[in-house]
Every structure is written in C-alpha cells, then in structure tokens.
Amino acid sequence: MRRLVVNGQVVQGLRTGGRSARIRESVLSAAFIELAESGYADLSVEAVASRAGVNKTTIYRRWQTLEDLLVDALTVGALEIPIPDTGSVEGDLLAVGHELAKLLNDGVGRQIATFVFTAGLRSSELREATRGYFEDQAVRAIPIIVRAIDRGELPTDCDASALLTTFRAPLFYQLVTTGDPIDVELIAQATRVALTAARAGLLAK
Amino acid sequence: MRRLVVNGQVVQGLRTGGRSARIRESVLSAAFIELAESGYADLSVEAVASRAGVNKTTIYRRWQTLEDLLVDALTVGALEIPIPDTGSVEGDLLAVGHELAKLLNDGVGRQIATFVFTAGLRSSELREATRGYFEDQAVRAIPIIVRAIDRGELPTDCDASALLTTFRAPLFYQLVTTGDPIDVELIAQATRVALTAARAGLLAK
Structure with a gap:
C-alpha cells in the first residue's frame, strides 16, 4: 500500500499490483485529484481519463458511471485515517x-x-x-x-x-x-x- | 401559513400571499412532489414547471438553478418540525x-x-x-x-x-x-x- 498525497492531503490505501491494478490506481488517483481541483459537481469521465492517461472506454469498461468509480475508491480505503495508540x-x-x-x-x-x-x-x-x-x-x-x-x-x-x-x-x-x-x-x-x-x-x- | 401534505408527509410553512407568492408556492410545492416521486438526482426544471403549470422561463426568472429554488424552499420553512411542550x-x-x-x-x-x-x-x-x-x-x-x-x-x-x-x-x-x-x-x-x-x-x- 502506498501513500498518495493530493493537494497536501494524504489519501491513503491505494494498493499496488499488476497492470490492471495499476490502471485502476491511476484512474482512482486521477478522480481524487479532479475532485480536489474541480469538485464533485464538475467531475467528468473525460477529465479523469485525460489526467490518468487512459481512454474513456478504459474507464467505462470498469465502471459504468462516475459514481461506481467513486464507490470503488471507497472500497480501497481512500478515506482511511490512521488508528492511534496513545496510551489513553x-x-x-x-x-x-x-x-x-x-x-x-x-x-x-x-x-x-x-x-x-x-x-x-x-x-x-x-x-x-x-x-x-x-x-x-x-x-x-x-x-x-x-x-x-x-x-x-x-x-x-x-x-x-x-x-x-x-x-x-x-x-x-x-x-x-x-x-x-x-x-x-x-x-x-x-x-x-x-x-x-x-x-x-x-x-x- | 398552510399545511402541504406530500406522500402522507406534512411539509409545512408555505406562506400564502399575492400572485407572485402564489406562483412561488406552486413551484416550490411542485418541486417537493417531484423530489418525493423522482428523487433529487432526477429532478428537472421541466418536470417542476409542468407540474406547477408554469413556463420554464417563469422558473428561470426567479431561480437561476434548481438548487437556488430548493434553497429558497428552505427559507419558507419547508423542513420545519413542530416544537413540543410535553412538560419535561x-x-x-x-x-x-x-x-x-x-x-x-x-x-x-x-x-x-x-x-x-x-x-x-x-x-x-x-x-x-x-x-x-x-x-x-x-x-x-x-x-x-x-x-x-x-x-x-x-x-x-x-x-x-x-x-x-x-x-x-x-x-x-x-x-x-x-x-x-x-x-x-x-x-x-x-x-x-x-x-x-x-x-x-x-x-x-
């Protein structure tokens, strides 16, 4: 698992793997960066594909909609925070x-x-x-x-x-x-x- | 103030007034009914206008976007609940x-x-x-x-x-x-x- 930093914020938990996993990771990373820069209302498959360096069809083959893509991002732990152990x-x-x-x-x-x-x-x-x-x-x-x-x-x-x-x-x-x-x-x-x-x-x- | 019932729920606080107020009320009521029936994701100015019996331009003259319209609905108290006085x-x-x-x-x-x-x-x-x-x-x-x-x-x-x-x-x-x-x-x-x-x-x- 590597740490992804978007606009100074650590977005954690994108696991690395084979080629398919790398494409998934780059698309999810691109979606986060687009979210941070443009906001959810202006998020588009075009912008995500362009930033990830893949074709729109590559995205649509895996995720039917942008929402599916973001739900997938949740399952890889993109919003996980560290669990502390301070002693109390x-x-x-x-x-x-x-x-x-x-x-x-x-x-x-x-x-x-x-x-x-x-x-x-x-x-x-x-x-x-x-x-x-x-x-x-x-x-x-x-x-x-x-x-x-x-x-x-x-x-x-x-x-x-x-x-x-x-x-x-x-x-x-x-x-x-x-x-x-x-x-x-x-x-x-x-x-x-x-x-x-x-x-x-x-x-x- | 009259009580508006949508799908069995009381949606309160739409105040009555002159013609302009009546149009506002019917558009806001139509928006609530459309919300209840179609949900926020599928809400459209066309459907609201049609249900309210007004032109789309009548809506756009008052509210630039559907969101402006819903924000306006908030200010007339559409989500108010009664404040009880039960004794404790x-x-x-x-x-x-x-x-x-x-x-x-x-x-x-x-x-x-x-x-x-x-x-x-x-x-x-x-x-x-x-x-x-x-x-x-x-x-x-x-x-x-x-x-x-x-x-x-x-x-x-x-x-x-x-x-x-x-x-x-x-x-x-x-x-x-x-x-x-x-x-x-x-x-x-x-x-x-x-x-x-x-x-x-x-x-x-």
Missing part, C-alpha cells in the same frame, strides 16, 4: 478527531465525503457501498475501545460501536450543517461527551 | 426526535435533506442558506431548553444550542452513514446522552 482512550479519541478534521476540513476529503453522504440516497447499490465503508471504518477503530476496557478506563460492557458513533456524530453533524471546520474545541467536547456517556453506562451492549 | 425536557426531546424521524426516514424530507447536507459544499451562497436554515431550526427549539432550566431539570448555565446539537447529531449521523431509519432506540439513546452530558456540566455556556 481520551488521547486516542482526540487523535482520531484530529485526523478526521485533517481529512474533512477541506479539499478532496470534503468533496469525497459529500459524495459518500448522498451516495446512499441515489441507489441501493451505492447505499450498500456507503454502509460497508462506514462499517469498515467503525471496525478499524474498535481496538481503541478494547484497549481502553483492558486498561480499566471504560466499563467492560461498553459497546465500542456506540461509543465511536457518539464521538464521531457531532463532527459529521458540523460538516453537513454549518460546514464550519472541525476544530479542537469541538473534538474535545465530543470526546468528553462520549466518554461521560460510556462511563454512565448509556452505551452498554 | 426528556419528553420534549423524544417528541422532537420522533418528528425528525417522521420527516427524514423517507420520502421528500430525506431527498431535501440530501440536498441540504451537500448544498453548502457547492457554493458559498448555498452554504450561507444552509447555515441560516440550521441556525433557524436551532433557534426555534431553544424554548425547550429554557423551560427545562426554569423547571430545574438542567443547570442554569446550560448552552441550549450545544445540547440540541448533541441530541440531533446521532440522528443525522445515522441518516448520512448507514442510512438506516431513525428509530425509537436511537432517539432514546440520543436523549439520554445529551441530558447526561448537560447535567455533567459538559454543555455549559
């Missing part, structure tokens, strides 16, 4: 919030997020891809909660998924409502609210 | 959650919400309209918190906006991630988490 659950959640803020506050991450948020409303196929993406992201972060329970920082019956959802929800809510950047105060408040709820037994399995 | 803050939040679920779980409300969530990422003008909409909705619900403080149910320095945001965030998060319906368990958990956080002093001004 508070430190880990603050670090996750910081990474989410870096990803979502502007540029390609915000454009992809826009697409992801609405993909599920366009077709049931896209909805399943979106759901799979968010479920994968939730599963990746579960070790944060497992370690916290092991350290005695959280109740043993704490539901990792419920805690992570409670933590992430205010950050995504801000993104889709006011659109203001996710800042350190918001991340700190989301961390405190989620941990307080978990310790009060509100997020038990 | 818990009852009020549960009632608000129930109304949000009715509005967002399917049909026109979900289609409009999709638009609203992404509008802010398309242009700064649309972003301001979206922000204004969410701010208006937050202001409308403040009496719930003021009454709760008066009844001694919440700390006197509780920030109404922070509490309402904490409450709403998990509902909207579910809408944009898994897309699963907002159900009574989710609403009850969001209510408990928000009230616990407020009573722990985490949502103070």
